[in-house]
Amino acid sequence: MSSPRKVSDSTVRRLSSYLRILRDIQSDGTHTVSSERLAELGGLTSAQVRKDLSFFGNFGVRGRGYDVGDLRTALTGILGLDRTWKTVVVGAGRLGSALISYPEFPNQGFAIVGVFDVDPSKLGRRIGDCEIRPVQELRDYAERESISVGIIATPRVAAQEAADHLVAGGIRAILNFAPMALDVPPGVTVRHVNLAIELEGLSFAITESSNVPTTIETGDAD
Protein backbone atom coordinates (compact mmCIF):
# COMPACT_ATOMS: atom_id res chain seq x y z
CA MET A 1 0.00 0.00 0.00
CA SER A 2 3.03 2.29 -0.07
CA SER A 3 4.12 3.41 -3.52
CA PRO A 4 1.38 4.64 -5.86
CA ARG A 5 1.15 2.94 -9.24
CA LYS A 6 -1.15 2.84 -12.19
CA VAL A 7 -4.41 0.96 -11.81
CA SER A 8 -4.28 -2.01 -14.15
CA ASP A 9 -6.63 -2.49 -17.04
CA SER A 10 -8.02 -5.65 -15.51
CA THR A 11 -8.82 -3.84 -12.25
CA VAL A 12 -10.74 -1.20 -14.21
CA ARG A 13 -12.62 -3.96 -16.04
CA ARG A 14 -13.58 -5.52 -12.72
CA LEU A 15 -14.77 -2.14 -11.41
CA SER A 16 -16.97 -1.91 -14.51
CA SER A 17 -18.29 -5.36 -13.77
CA TYR A 18 -19.06 -4.52 -10.11
CA LEU A 19 -20.91 -1.41 -11.21
CA ARG A 20 -23.03 -3.44 -13.65
CA ILE A 21 -23.86 -5.97 -10.92
CA LEU A 22 -24.75 -3.20 -8.45
CA ARG A 23 -27.12 -1.63 -10.98
CA ASP A 24 -28.83 -4.97 -11.50
CA ILE A 25 -29.24 -5.85 -7.83
CA GLN A 26 -30.29 -2.31 -6.92
CA SER A 27 -33.08 -2.49 -9.49
CA ASP A 28 -34.16 -5.73 -7.76
CA GLY A 29 -34.50 -3.76 -4.50
CA THR A 30 -31.30 -5.00 -2.81
CA HIS A 31 -29.76 -2.46 -0.38
CA THR A 32 -26.67 -4.24 0.94
CA VAL A 33 -24.40 -6.83 -0.60
CA SER A 34 -21.56 -8.95 0.78
CA SER A 35 -18.20 -9.33 -0.95
CA GLU A 36 -19.07 -13.05 -1.25
CA ARG A 37 -22.26 -12.27 -3.18
CA LEU A 38 -20.49 -9.71 -5.42
CA ALA A 39 -17.78 -12.31 -6.06
CA GLU A 40 -20.33 -14.97 -6.93
CA LEU A 41 -22.20 -12.68 -9.36
CA GLY A 42 -18.94 -11.57 -10.98
CA GLY A 43 -17.23 -14.97 -11.12
CA LEU A 44 -14.40 -13.84 -8.81
CA THR A 45 -13.10 -14.66 -5.36
CA SER A 46 -14.38 -12.57 -2.46
CA ALA A 47 -10.76 -11.76 -1.56
CA GLN A 48 -10.33 -10.17 -5.00
CA VAL A 49 -13.50 -8.12 -4.54
CA ARG A 50 -12.43 -6.85 -1.11
CA LYS A 51 -8.96 -6.05 -2.41
CA ASP A 52 -10.24 -4.14 -5.45
CA LEU A 53 -12.72 -2.07 -3.48
CA SER A 54 -10.42 -1.34 -0.55
CA PHE A 55 -8.09 0.62 -2.84
CA PHE A 56 -10.77 3.17 -3.46
CA GLY A 57 -12.04 3.73 0.07
CA ASN A 58 -13.71 2.01 2.95
CA PHE A 59 -17.12 0.98 1.63
CA GLY A 60 -17.77 -2.14 3.66
CA VAL A 61 -19.48 -2.42 7.03
CA ARG A 62 -18.11 -5.42 8.91
CA GLY A 63 -20.61 -8.28 9.10
CA ARG A 64 -23.09 -6.42 6.96
CA GLY A 65 -21.45 -5.94 3.58
CA TYR A 66 -21.51 -2.96 1.26
CA ASP A 67 -24.24 -0.36 0.91
CA VAL A 68 -25.31 -0.85 -2.72
CA GLY A 69 -26.25 2.79 -3.36
CA ASP A 70 -23.07 4.22 -1.79
CA LEU A 71 -20.81 1.79 -3.58
CA ARG A 72 -22.54 2.42 -6.88
CA THR A 73 -22.14 6.20 -6.48
CA ALA A 74 -18.47 5.78 -5.56
CA LEU A 75 -17.71 3.50 -8.53
CA THR A 76 -19.59 5.81 -10.89
CA GLY A 77 -17.36 8.66 -9.73
CA ILE A 78 -14.15 6.61 -9.86
CA LEU A 79 -14.92 5.52 -13.43
CA GLY A 80 -15.77 9.11 -14.39
CA LEU A 81 -19.30 8.17 -15.42
CA ASP A 82 -20.83 11.13 -13.57
CA ARG A 83 -19.28 13.45 -16.16
CA THR A 84 -19.97 14.12 -19.82
CA TRP A 85 -17.12 13.70 -22.28
CA LYS A 86 -17.32 15.54 -25.59
CA THR A 87 -16.68 12.96 -28.27
CA VAL A 88 -16.08 12.97 -32.04
CA VAL A 89 -16.43 10.14 -34.55
CA VAL A 90 -14.00 9.85 -37.46
CA GLY A 91 -15.44 7.86 -40.36
CA ALA A 92 -19.06 8.36 -41.41
CA GLY A 93 -19.56 5.00 -43.09
CA ARG A 94 -21.98 2.30 -41.94
CA LEU A 95 -20.08 1.54 -38.75
CA GLY A 96 -19.62 5.23 -37.84
CA SER A 97 -23.29 5.89 -38.49
CA ALA A 98 -24.32 2.93 -36.33
CA LEU A 99 -22.06 4.12 -33.51
CA ILE A 100 -23.46 7.65 -33.62
CA SER A 101 -26.91 6.17 -32.96
CA TYR A 102 -25.69 3.69 -30.35
CA PRO A 103 -27.54 4.56 -27.11
CA GLU A 104 -24.72 3.26 -24.90
CA PHE A 105 -22.54 6.27 -25.75
CA PRO A 106 -24.79 9.00 -24.29
CA ASN A 107 -25.84 6.60 -21.50
CA GLN A 108 -22.20 6.40 -20.43
CA GLY A 109 -21.63 10.14 -20.71
CA PHE A 110 -20.00 10.18 -24.16
CA ALA A 111 -21.78 12.98 -26.02
CA ILE A 112 -21.04 12.75 -29.74
CA VAL A 113 -20.77 16.33 -30.96
CA GLY A 114 -18.89 15.99 -34.25
CA VAL A 115 -18.46 13.60 -37.19
CA PHE A 116 -15.60 13.72 -39.70
CA ASP A 117 -14.93 11.98 -43.01
CA VAL A 118 -12.52 12.20 -45.93
CA ASP A 119 -15.14 11.59 -48.61
CA PRO A 120 -16.12 14.97 -50.17
CA SER A 121 -19.47 13.54 -51.29
CA LYS A 122 -20.50 12.99 -47.65
CA LEU A 123 -19.59 16.47 -46.39
CA GLY A 124 -22.49 18.61 -45.19
CA ARG A 125 -24.83 15.63 -44.80
CA ARG A 126 -26.14 15.02 -41.30
CA ILE A 127 -26.12 11.93 -39.08
CA GLY A 128 -28.31 12.46 -36.04
CA ASP A 129 -27.56 15.97 -34.82
CA CYS A 130 -24.12 16.14 -36.42
CA GLU A 131 -23.07 17.55 -39.75
CA ILE A 132 -20.31 15.58 -41.46
CA ARG A 133 -17.16 17.73 -41.63
CA PRO A 134 -13.90 17.29 -43.54
CA VAL A 135 -11.20 15.46 -41.62
CA GLN A 136 -8.81 18.35 -42.32
CA GLU A 137 -10.83 20.44 -39.85
CA LEU A 138 -10.64 17.77 -37.12
CA ARG A 139 -7.56 19.06 -35.33
CA ASP A 140 -8.78 22.66 -35.02
CA TYR A 141 -12.28 21.55 -34.10
CA ALA A 142 -11.05 19.22 -31.35
CA GLU A 143 -8.85 21.95 -29.91
CA ARG A 144 -11.50 24.68 -30.09
CA GLU A 145 -14.31 22.53 -28.68
CA SER A 146 -12.14 20.82 -26.00
CA ILE A 147 -13.01 17.33 -27.23
CA SER A 148 -11.99 14.56 -24.83
CA VAL A 149 -12.60 11.38 -26.81
CA GLY A 150 -12.21 10.29 -30.43
CA ILE A 151 -13.85 7.23 -31.95
CA ILE A 152 -12.10 5.87 -35.04
CA ALA A 153 -14.50 4.09 -37.39
CA THR A 154 -12.49 4.47 -40.59
CA PRO A 155 -11.10 1.76 -42.85
CA ARG A 156 -7.69 0.43 -41.81
CA VAL A 157 -5.73 2.64 -44.20
CA ALA A 158 -7.17 5.87 -42.78
CA ALA A 159 -6.97 5.01 -39.08
CA GLN A 160 -3.45 6.25 -38.26
CA GLU A 161 -4.07 9.59 -39.96
CA ALA A 162 -7.32 9.90 -37.97
CA ALA A 163 -5.40 9.16 -34.77
CA ASP A 164 -2.75 11.76 -35.67
CA HIS A 165 -5.40 14.45 -36.17
CA LEU A 166 -7.06 13.51 -32.86
CA VAL A 167 -3.80 13.59 -30.94
CA ALA A 168 -2.79 16.91 -32.54
CA GLY A 169 -6.15 18.29 -31.43
CA GLY A 170 -5.38 17.41 -27.80
CA ILE A 171 -7.48 14.26 -27.45
CA ARG A 172 -6.22 11.79 -24.82
CA ALA A 173 -8.67 8.89 -25.25
CA ILE A 174 -9.38 6.93 -28.44
CA LEU A 175 -11.78 4.07 -29.08
CA ASN A 176 -10.44 2.32 -32.18
CA PHE A 177 -12.66 0.11 -34.35
CA ALA A 178 -10.17 -0.10 -37.23
CA PRO A 179 -8.41 -3.49 -37.44
CA MET A 180 -4.89 -2.22 -36.70
CA ALA A 181 -2.69 -1.00 -33.86
CA LEU A 182 -2.35 2.79 -33.61
CA ASP A 183 0.87 4.62 -32.90
CA VAL A 184 0.13 7.29 -30.28
CA PRO A 185 2.31 9.17 -27.80
CA PRO A 186 2.41 8.29 -24.07
CA GLY A 187 -0.50 9.79 -22.16
CA VAL A 188 -3.02 8.89 -24.86
CA THR A 189 -5.20 5.88 -23.99
CA VAL A 190 -6.40 3.66 -26.83
CA ARG A 191 -9.05 0.97 -26.45
CA HIS A 192 -9.21 -1.36 -29.39
CA VAL A 193 -12.45 -3.10 -30.32
CA ASN A 194 -11.08 -5.92 -32.41
CA LEU A 195 -13.88 -7.92 -33.97
CA ALA A 196 -11.40 -10.04 -35.94
CA ILE A 197 -9.98 -11.48 -32.72
CA GLU A 198 -13.45 -12.30 -31.42
CA LEU A 199 -14.30 -13.94 -34.74
CA GLU A 200 -11.12 -16.01 -34.68
CA GLY A 201 -11.95 -17.15 -31.16
CA LEU A 202 -15.37 -18.31 -32.32
CA SER A 203 -13.91 -19.97 -35.38
CA PHE A 204 -11.36 -21.80 -33.23
CA ALA A 205 -14.06 -23.02 -30.84
CA ILE A 206 -16.26 -24.49 -33.56
CA THR A 207 -13.29 -25.90 -35.48
CA GLU A 208 -12.09 -27.64 -32.35
CA SER A 209 -15.50 -29.10 -31.55
CA SER A 210 -16.09 -30.29 -35.12
CA ASN A 211 -12.69 -32.00 -35.35
CA VAL A 212 -11.58 -35.18 -33.68
CA PRO A 213 -10.82 -34.33 -30.06
CA THR A 214 -7.55 -32.45 -29.78
CA THR A 215 -4.92 -33.32 -27.23
CA ILE A 216 -3.56 -29.83 -27.00
CA GLU A 217 -2.76 -28.32 -23.68
CA THR A 218 -1.56 -24.89 -22.75
CA GLY A 219 0.74 -23.74 -20.04
CA ASP A 220 -1.59 -20.93 -19.04
CA ALA A 221 -3.02 -20.55 -15.61
CA ASP A 222 -6.14 -18.95 -17.01
Next chain:
Amino acid sequence: MSSPRKVSDSTVRRLSSYLRILRDIQSDGTHTVSSERLAELGGLTSAQVRKDLSFFGNFGVRGRGYDVGDLRTALTGILGLDRTWKTVVVGAGRLGSALISYPEFPNQGFAIVGVFDVDPSKLGRRIGDCEIRPVQELRDYAERESISVGIIATPRVAAQEAADHLVAGGIRAILNFAPMALDVPPGVTVRHVNLAIELEGLSFAITESSNVPTTIETGDAD
Protein backbone atom coordinates in the same frame (compact mmCIF):
# COMPACT_ATOMS: atom_id res chain seq x y z
CA MET B 1 2.59 -32.07 -21.12
CA SER B 2 0.66 -35.20 -20.28
CA SER B 3 -3.09 -34.74 -19.84
CA PRO B 4 -4.96 -32.95 -22.63
CA ARG B 5 -6.90 -29.87 -21.63
CA LYS B 6 -8.79 -27.07 -23.25
CA VAL B 7 -6.81 -24.37 -25.00
CA SER B 8 -7.30 -21.16 -23.05
CA ASP B 9 -8.95 -18.10 -24.42
CA SER B 10 -5.77 -16.09 -24.03
CA THR B 11 -3.78 -18.66 -26.03
CA VAL B 12 -6.30 -18.39 -28.86
CA ARG B 13 -6.01 -14.59 -28.71
CA ARG B 14 -2.25 -14.85 -28.99
CA LEU B 15 -2.57 -17.22 -31.98
CA SER B 16 -4.78 -14.58 -33.62
CA SER B 17 -2.15 -12.00 -32.89
CA TYR B 18 0.66 -14.14 -34.37
CA LEU B 19 -1.40 -14.67 -37.49
CA ARG B 20 -1.94 -10.92 -37.89
CA ILE B 21 1.80 -10.28 -37.47
CA LEU B 22 2.68 -13.02 -40.00
CA ARG B 23 0.31 -11.51 -42.57
CA ASP B 24 1.93 -8.11 -42.09
CA ILE B 25 5.53 -9.29 -42.34
CA GLN B 26 4.75 -11.63 -45.24
CA SER B 27 3.31 -8.71 -47.19
CA ASP B 28 6.62 -6.91 -46.49
CA GLY B 29 8.42 -9.82 -48.17
CA THR B 30 9.75 -11.54 -45.03
CA HIS B 31 10.18 -15.32 -45.39
CA THR B 32 11.48 -16.43 -41.99
CA VAL B 33 10.98 -15.01 -38.54
CA SER B 34 12.53 -15.78 -35.15
CA SER B 35 10.53 -16.31 -31.98
CA GLU B 36 12.33 -13.22 -30.63
CA ARG B 37 11.06 -11.07 -33.51
CA LEU B 38 7.51 -12.47 -33.20
CA ALA B 39 7.67 -11.77 -29.47
CA GLU B 40 8.86 -8.22 -30.04
CA LEU B 41 6.11 -7.49 -32.58
CA GLY B 42 3.46 -9.01 -30.32
CA GLY B 43 4.64 -7.53 -27.03
CA LEU B 44 5.36 -10.97 -25.52
CA THR B 45 8.36 -12.95 -24.37
CA SER B 46 10.03 -15.27 -26.87
CA ALA B 47 9.53 -18.13 -24.38
CA GLN B 48 5.77 -17.55 -24.55
CA VAL B 49 5.85 -17.56 -28.36
CA ARG B 50 7.84 -20.82 -28.51
CA LYS B 51 5.56 -22.43 -25.93
CA ASP B 52 2.35 -21.40 -27.74
CA LEU B 53 3.54 -22.58 -31.13
CA SER B 54 5.07 -25.83 -29.90
CA PHE B 55 1.63 -27.07 -28.83
CA PHE B 56 0.46 -27.10 -32.40
CA GLY B 57 3.39 -28.73 -34.09
CA ASN B 58 7.05 -28.30 -34.84
CA PHE B 59 7.26 -25.17 -36.97
CA GLY B 60 10.64 -23.84 -36.03
CA VAL B 61 13.98 -24.57 -37.64
CA ARG B 62 16.76 -24.29 -35.06
CA GLY B 63 18.94 -21.23 -35.58
CA ARG B 64 16.79 -20.07 -38.45
CA GLY B 65 13.33 -19.39 -37.00
CA TYR B 66 9.93 -20.09 -38.45
CA ASP B 67 8.94 -20.24 -42.09
CA VAL B 68 6.41 -17.41 -42.35
CA GLY B 69 4.27 -19.04 -45.04
CA ASP B 70 4.15 -22.46 -43.35
CA LEU B 71 3.36 -21.00 -39.94
CA ARG B 72 0.69 -18.76 -41.41
CA THR B 73 -0.95 -21.71 -43.17
CA ALA B 74 -0.83 -23.80 -40.00
CA LEU B 75 -2.33 -21.06 -37.81
CA THR B 76 -5.02 -20.37 -40.39
CA GLY B 77 -6.00 -24.05 -40.22
CA ILE B 78 -5.82 -24.23 -36.42
CA LEU B 79 -8.06 -21.18 -36.10
CA GLY B 80 -10.47 -22.64 -38.66
CA LEU B 81 -10.04 -19.66 -40.97
CA ASP B 82 -9.66 -21.86 -44.06
CA ARG B 83 -13.35 -22.76 -43.80
CA THR B 84 -16.57 -20.87 -44.35
CA TRP B 85 -19.07 -20.69 -41.50
CA LYS B 86 -22.70 -20.00 -42.33
CA THR B 87 -23.78 -17.15 -40.10
CA VAL B 88 -27.05 -15.43 -39.22
CA VAL B 89 -27.63 -12.00 -37.67
CA VAL B 90 -30.48 -11.46 -35.19
CA GLY B 91 -31.57 -7.83 -34.98
CA ALA B 92 -31.86 -5.75 -38.14
CA GLY B 93 -31.46 -2.33 -36.52
CA ARG B 94 -28.58 0.08 -37.13
CA LEU B 95 -25.97 -2.13 -35.50
CA GLY B 96 -27.18 -5.31 -37.25
CA SER B 97 -27.22 -3.51 -40.59
CA ALA B 98 -23.69 -2.20 -40.04
CA LEU B 99 -22.45 -5.68 -39.13
CA ILE B 100 -24.01 -7.25 -42.22
CA SER B 101 -21.94 -4.87 -44.34
CA TYR B 102 -18.77 -5.24 -42.24
CA PRO B 103 -16.12 -6.65 -44.61
CA GLU B 104 -14.24 -8.42 -41.79
CA PHE B 105 -16.96 -11.08 -41.53
CA PRO B 106 -16.62 -12.55 -45.05
CA ASN B 107 -12.84 -11.93 -44.91
CA GLN B 108 -12.66 -14.24 -41.89
CA GLY B 109 -14.92 -16.87 -43.44
CA PHE B 110 -18.17 -15.85 -41.76
CA ALA B 111 -20.74 -15.79 -44.57
CA ILE B 112 -23.89 -13.98 -43.44
CA VAL B 113 -26.77 -15.84 -45.06
CA GLY B 114 -29.77 -14.80 -42.96
CA VAL B 115 -31.12 -11.83 -40.96
CA PHE B 116 -33.93 -12.00 -38.41
CA ASP B 117 -35.96 -9.39 -36.55
CA VAL B 118 -39.06 -9.18 -34.36
CA ASP B 119 -40.37 -5.98 -35.91
CA PRO B 120 -43.16 -6.87 -38.42
CA SER B 121 -42.62 -3.60 -40.31
CA LYS B 122 -39.06 -4.69 -41.21
CA LEU B 123 -39.97 -8.15 -42.53
CA GLY B 124 -39.37 -8.76 -46.21
CA ARG B 125 -37.02 -5.78 -46.54
CA ARG B 126 -33.50 -6.59 -47.66
CA ILE B 127 -30.09 -5.77 -46.20
CA GLY B 128 -27.34 -6.65 -48.63
CA ASP B 129 -28.24 -10.03 -50.07
CA CYS B 130 -30.45 -11.03 -47.12
CA GLU B 131 -34.19 -10.69 -46.71
CA ILE B 132 -35.26 -9.87 -43.14
CA ARG B 133 -37.19 -12.83 -41.70
CA PRO B 134 -39.32 -13.19 -38.55
CA VAL B 135 -37.41 -14.36 -35.51
CA GLN B 136 -40.00 -17.16 -35.05
CA GLU B 137 -38.52 -18.84 -38.14
CA LEU B 138 -34.96 -18.64 -36.81
CA ARG B 139 -34.80 -22.04 -35.14
CA ASP B 140 -36.08 -24.00 -38.15
CA TYR B 141 -33.96 -21.96 -40.55
CA ALA B 142 -30.78 -22.54 -38.54
CA GLU B 143 -31.44 -26.27 -38.38
CA ARG B 144 -32.37 -26.62 -42.06
CA GLU B 145 -29.47 -24.52 -43.35
CA SER B 146 -26.88 -25.93 -40.90
CA ILE B 147 -25.95 -22.49 -39.57
CA SER B 148 -22.79 -22.49 -37.45
CA VAL B 149 -22.68 -18.99 -36.00
CA GLY B 150 -25.25 -16.50 -34.68
CA ILE B 151 -24.60 -12.79 -34.21
CA ILE B 152 -26.90 -11.10 -31.68
CA ALA B 153 -27.40 -7.41 -32.42
CA THR B 154 -30.72 -6.96 -30.64
CA PRO B 155 -31.55 -4.65 -27.74
CA ARG B 156 -30.79 -6.06 -24.29
CA VAL B 157 -34.36 -7.25 -23.64
CA ALA B 158 -34.48 -9.42 -26.76
CA ALA B 159 -31.01 -10.97 -26.51
CA GLN B 160 -31.74 -14.04 -24.37
CA GLU B 161 -34.68 -15.02 -26.55
CA ALA B 162 -32.47 -14.65 -29.61
CA ALA B 163 -29.86 -16.88 -27.97
CA ASP B 164 -32.51 -19.47 -27.10
CA HIS B 165 -33.68 -19.63 -30.73
CA LEU B 166 -30.07 -19.95 -31.94
CA VAL B 167 -29.26 -22.72 -29.48
CA ALA B 168 -32.49 -24.57 -30.30
CA GLY B 169 -31.50 -24.39 -33.96
CA GLY B 170 -28.21 -26.15 -33.24
CA ILE B 171 -25.84 -23.17 -33.27
CA ARG B 172 -22.71 -23.59 -31.15
CA ALA B 173 -21.04 -20.18 -31.53
CA ILE B 174 -22.54 -16.79 -30.71
CA LEU B 175 -21.10 -13.31 -31.05
CA ASN B 176 -23.09 -11.14 -28.65
CA PHE B 177 -23.28 -7.35 -29.02
CA ALA B 178 -26.15 -6.92 -26.54
CA PRO B 179 -25.01 -5.46 -23.20
CA MET B 180 -25.84 -8.50 -21.06
CA ALA B 181 -24.58 -11.98 -20.22
CA LEU B 182 -26.36 -14.82 -22.05
CA ASP B 183 -27.43 -18.07 -20.47
CA VAL B 184 -26.41 -20.89 -22.82
CA PRO B 185 -25.79 -24.61 -22.32
CA PRO B 186 -22.27 -26.10 -22.15
CA GLY B 187 -20.79 -26.64 -25.59
CA VAL B 188 -22.00 -23.28 -26.90
CA THR B 189 -19.26 -20.64 -27.14
CA VAL B 190 -20.23 -17.01 -26.61
CA ARG B 191 -17.96 -14.07 -27.35
CA HIS B 192 -19.20 -10.84 -25.90
CA VAL B 193 -18.36 -7.52 -27.52
CA ASN B 194 -18.98 -5.20 -24.61
CA LEU B 195 -18.60 -1.60 -25.67
CA ALA B 196 -19.73 -0.36 -22.25
CA ILE B 197 -16.65 -1.88 -20.64
CA GLU B 198 -14.36 -0.28 -23.22
CA LEU B 199 -16.09 3.05 -22.68
CA GLU B 200 -15.70 2.80 -18.93
CA GLY B 201 -12.01 2.05 -19.37
CA LEU B 202 -11.59 5.19 -21.47
CA SER B 203 -13.62 7.22 -19.03
CA PHE B 204 -11.49 6.00 -16.14
CA ALA B 205 -8.28 6.86 -17.98
CA ILE B 206 -9.28 10.44 -18.74
CA THR B 207 -10.83 10.95 -15.30
CA GLU B 208 -7.62 9.79 -13.69
CA SER B 209 -5.44 12.04 -15.83
CA SER B 210 -7.66 15.10 -15.33
CA ASN B 211 -7.81 14.70 -11.55
CA VAL B 212 -5.08 15.46 -9.06
CA PRO B 213 -2.66 12.52 -9.19
CA THR B 214 -4.15 9.46 -7.54
CA THR B 215 -2.22 7.38 -5.08
CA ILE B 216 -4.08 4.22 -5.90
CA GLU B 217 -2.24 0.98 -6.37
CA THR B 218 -3.46 -2.45 -7.31
CA GLY B 219 -2.31 -5.84 -6.24
CA ASP B 220 -2.34 -7.15 -9.79
CA ALA B 221 0.69 -8.50 -11.49
CA ASP B 222 -0.56 -7.27 -14.84
